[in-house]
Amino acid sequence: MRFYLMAAAMGALAACQPAVPDSAAGVGDPGRGVGFDSYAQSVPAAPSVSSQTLDGAAAPAPAPAATGGFDPDLVAASLAEDERAAAANSGREVVNASPSNPAPAPVSNPGISDENDFDAVASRQTIASDKARIAQNAAQYEVVQPTALPARDGSGGPNVVEYALQTKHARGTKVYTRLGFGGQSKMARNCAKYPNDDDAQIDFLASGGPSRDRMGLDPDGDGFACNWDPSPFRRAAQN
Template sequence: MKIYLMVAAVGALAACQPVVPDSAAGVGNPGRGVGFNTTTATAVPAAPGVSSQPLGGTAPATTSSANGSFDPDLLAASLDEDERAAAANSGREVVNASPSNPAPAAVSNPGISDENDFDAVAARQTIASDKARIAENRAQYEVVQPTALPSRSDAGGPNVVEYALQTRHPRGTKIHPRLGFGGQSKMARNCAVYTNDDEAQTDFLARGGPKRDRKGLDPDGDGYACGWDPTPYRRAAAN
């Protein structure tokens, strides 16, 4: 009786133990195993020339020929309809890298000059043609003879350039007498209305300068209003 009870207890304990899945189960075997994809076969990557065989599934078409080289026809046969359409729409033929591939054909670009290519230039130009081209260019030369400069009209008023070339003394040299008090303050006030010193000198000459200074633009009597400097014009004429 005790032996019978012990056998029954061992059987009950064995029935309670979890079932350990087979190591090959769950891979390519739907409905078996835990933590494995039970609907999709998993392919094992293969070396080039060796077909890839999914565990528990059907082997895909090989992309290698009998001698182990890549066969594009076999590759196309192994692609589905969408993949074939994508490859056909690429617009380019697939080129597989191989030492036996021929060298690519050189395509001439007409936009690039061939002046540095001796053979190309020599094929279309000779010493005689160069001589004829030089003679043609010389025949088109046109020599323009210089003409006299037009005379300046006095309608535009005094000319500061002409005045600068007529004078020789530097700034600050008193040439003309000046009367009045507060000459510097008056000059600063009246010179502020001009945009530049050339404009001030032109107006100064137009109002009777350099002998007369009605607006007090030249208190030191050097004949240059508002600090105008004739030196740049003199240097330009000398050069």
Template sequence: MIYRRSLGLLAVLALSACSPAIPDSAPDPGRGVGFNDYDSYAAQKARDAQLAGGPAVPAAPVVSSERLPQAGSATPAAAGNVASASAEGDVAAETMAALGASDQRAAAANSGVVPLEASPSNPAPQTVENAAGISRENDFNAVGAERSIEGDKARIEANRAQYQVVEPTAIPARSGGSEPNIVAYALAANHPVGTQVHRRININAGNRYAKNCAKYPSPDKAQEDFLAQGGPQRDRMGLDPDGDGYACAWNPAPFRKAVGG
């Protein structure tokens, strides 16, 4: 009986010696559970799972000290371009700063180029001549050698002496042609339109007037034909029913106005 109890005690002691020690639960940054760090623990767990035929446990992600570029940040190539553009902008800014206020405004309005302002120190522009050369009338030296102020004065006086004022004269009589002159008739008759001067027989006057006046292309042609057929004393065609001597609405006023001014 004592022997059996001794064997049991020895077995318990052996099992106690083989059991792993309970790790310290105190937090320790950089150390895992029973390992020096968490990466080693994760690798061991993955290895044990593969040996047991279970699914592989993914290894812990490796966190690098090098940070990836954030969204919206410039890449190294873009950063180089930005730096180059910044350098060019600095040069342009220094150039503008070296100019005066007026030159800065002029350069801004002229695409960054300061315009050349008028100054006596600027070189004279080059004269562009055509194939015939500059005209002597535009050459001051040539004109000055040929003429003088006294000579120009005498020339002006000679031109004034030859000046003549032409007074208006009467309209000359037109030669040739047998048709009546309505201009002369308009100037000779001084009574207004609608004033009866000659006697008329108004039988069917309205119809004859409208029908016969419609045959002429203009009142001037109707007046010429009216005078050629014995008017204004006689009116065979009925062109002057009111007896004023003016046929088919012809009016002498424009001719009188032209002569009287």
């Protein structure tokens, strides 16, 4: 009797368990999943979203799918935000370079030539007028033929350039004898009368120099009055 009761209980339990699907049913059939009648049954369906929530409030709209383009409103809003940020940083209004926002026209300045501006030149010149202007400029050319150098007649007084090239000693080298006292102070007073050392040297040579120094312009006897320096003329002749 006890055996029969246990067998009846086990049969009742077996009847309550669900049937196990045949896993081999989907093998070789691409439309059927393992343990399912079809592949669609193996993928859970996405839950449907109602336009109304449980409490009656509107549900958020789904995000639009990407299409590869751009939203003009979003671009304009982004540019406006960039302009506000730049203006806040620099304190100046941002100027965007675009065909709809051309650069300001330059202010006319009469002091600046517009010869390189094709439109400006074309507005006031023509091919004929340009040809006439070239001919006018060519007519004003003057060719100067070279002439012979003028000969020196010896009446122009001493020539400091010729004297500098004839001498070879350095300035300060005693070549001529000088007599008298207070030579440096006398030279300072007398040299102050000349505007430059070249005029003093010319006057010195015209008054008997370099062998004689009547005006006290060459107390060291080097033949150069008032510290006149022949070096620049010598270097020019060497070049």
